[in-house]
Amino acid sequence: MTAFTISITVSLYFISRKIYLKTQNALLTPLLLSTISIIIILHYSGISFEQYKPGKDIMTFLLGPATVALALPLYQNRQVLRKSFVPILVGIASGALATLTTAVLLAKMSGLDSLIVTSIATKSITAPIAIEISHLTGGDPAIAVAFVVFTGTLGSMIGASFLTLCKIDDPVARGLAMGVTAHGQGTAIILEEGKTQGAMAGVAMALSAIFISFIAPFYIPWLINI
Structure with a gap:
């Protein structure tokens, strides 16, 4: 389940980013669009937040290295x-x-x-x-x-x-x-x-x-x- 939820999140962000870069619409920023998409998918798929949380924790941990990468x-x-x-x-x-x-x-x-x-x-x-x-x-x-x-x-x-x-x-x-x-x-x-x-x-x-x-x-x- 953890790998599945991470895959969904990364895929939705990738798609959202592509949409934003193509449209340059402020209402379609990757964070907003992917967040709404994830909420909708979790709601209708029956995946609880407790099931999503392990994947979320891994992705949150990776924010540290991502921030350090700004040093480049x-x-x-x-x-x-x-x-x-x-x-x-x-x-x-x-x-x-x-x-x-x-x-x-x-x-x-x-x-x-x-x-x-x-x-x-x-x-x-x-x-x-x-x-x-x-x-x-x-x-x-x-x-x-x-x-x-x-x-x-x-x-x-x-x-x-x-x-x-x-x-x-x-x-x-x-x-x-x-x-x-x-x-x-x-x-x-x-x-x-x-x-x-x-x-x-x-x-x-x-x-x-x-x-x-x-x-x-x-x-x-x-x-x-x-």
Whole structure:
């Protein structure tokens, strides 16, 4: 069953990616289309989540090596990073701070429960770090992960098109924007544009998560209480 569920997942993602590359339709991004397809297949085939979980765990484990593999395009574009290191670092820190601040303030203005406000603060960083930060700040890890997944999915769907609409064409800027706001999912999508975009997105995803990890324990509670 494990091999079967992995085969289904990989096949559906491969097909979804082919469809997206051919249509370039934001509503047909590989993650969204393959996820919906898997849910439908599991529902109608009678395969339970407990049966699917062993295969899911193996694929989740492989995310680690896949993330490390982003070091290759980063190495290939090391001259770009070295040349603009300070502006890139400032841009990542500013973007990470802006996404956190606007998320919390908009949630507060909407009258959401304090638990949700705290949990939504980490929506733009990768899930493992969001879980740990939610523990430290009094949020709910499950809610935090839900917002992380939603943000990444939405960012991968509309992020690149929005940047184009705003006439942001520089590969470095596009990569940094997607990495900071849509973490891994955004990085996977922008990597389709080019290695420079993918490398910068990988750098932004990692450094923004580290930056938020340092400031979150004191900045999020302060922001919520102002």
